[in-house]
Amino acid sequence: MGRSRWAWPAMCSCIFLTCLQDNKSTPPFNEADVSEKPKSFIFPSKRVNPKMSFFCNCSNLSTSFCLLILPFFFTFIHATTFEIQNSCPYTIWAAAVPGGGRQLDQGQTWNLSVSSNITGRIWGRTKCSFDEAGRGSCESGGCGGLLECQEYGSPPNTIAEYTLNQSNKTDLFDVSLVDGFNLPMEFSPTSDGCRGANCTGDINGPCPNELRDPGGCNNPCTVFKNSQYCCDSGSCGPTTYSEFFKDRCPNAYSYPEDDSTSLFTCSTGSNYRVVFCP
Structure with a gap:
């Protein structure tokens, strides 16, 4: 969930980096805003790219199998x-x-x-x-x-x-x-x-x-x-x-x-x- 990282089996080592805030809808962080919010809240320190990118090194397994199991990754995002x-x-x-x-x-x-x-x-x-x-x-x-x-x-x-x-x-x-x-x-x-x-x-x-x-x-x-x-x-x-x-x-x-x-x-x-x- 959220800024998730999911590890595939060792045969196909994949690193997923998810940036889930949308540049269109998320404002630049302004430290002045922090004083206007509850101190217990945690605020982002910077904007992030909304696009999800991934790198999959399939040195021990075929690329086609990686592509086959890739869609299951999305079932873990809440x-x-x-x-x-x-x-x-x-x-x-x-x-x-x-x-x-x-x-x-x-x-x-x-x-x-x-x-x-x-x-x-x-x-x-x-x-x-x-x-x-x-x-x-x-x-x-x-x-x-x-x-x-x-x-x-x-x-x-x-x-x-x-x-x-x-x-x-x-x-x-x-x-x-x-x-x-x-x-x-x-x-x-x-x-x-x-x-x-x-x-x-x-x-x-x-x-x-x-x-x-x-x-x-x-x-x-x-x-x-x-x-x-x-x-x-x-x-x-x-x-x-x-x-x-x-x-x-x-x-x-x-x-x-x-x-x-x-x-x-x-x-x-x-x-x-x-x-x-x-």
Whole structure:
């Protein structure tokens, strides 16, 4: 699974190198992003080529036999499926990195598959307009003016974050308000025995005036850009603003180091559901 390496029998020594992130949908790594994500998450240090390449040295066996058994390699690659559903009474434009994006009318679902050993985000965009070339703008969550996102969305946006296949075959996931809030969200495994996260409280209505945005409610880091709220110079704690978010969404990240009540796990190999306006 994920960045897999599979050894064929000794008669045919094969080395497989898999690079499972897509250049089209995975943004360049920006160290500044790390401070915006849960510290327990593991982030890629560089982009990788999305193409799978392999080298097979069949010195002791015919090339034809190697080609015969090669297809069985693909049975060992596991893809995690995210069922992304719009339950809002209006159209949203779902976004995912990796994955791209698409328009979802009320009740529509997008089934997105990604490979393991990968970190990603899923979020919703509101009041978007795109031309036939997939270029346009959104009131919240826009990603560089593209329908098919290649970079993370602009605040404010409610985010489903995940890192797959970590130590002890565990997935890490959360709902984050570190980039603010624009849409209610539920993020949960479809496997039995794993608890999910959500943020369904009323945030946009009572949002403090200084955090208000036409598309939602900003996190104070976005507005004030200082260490107290962004946690970019060592450890930090909750603030009056983070408590505003936490009171309304108790199991979502309200500031970058809010791990103890906001980071969830499930066994690697699980599939997940992201619902907007659950």
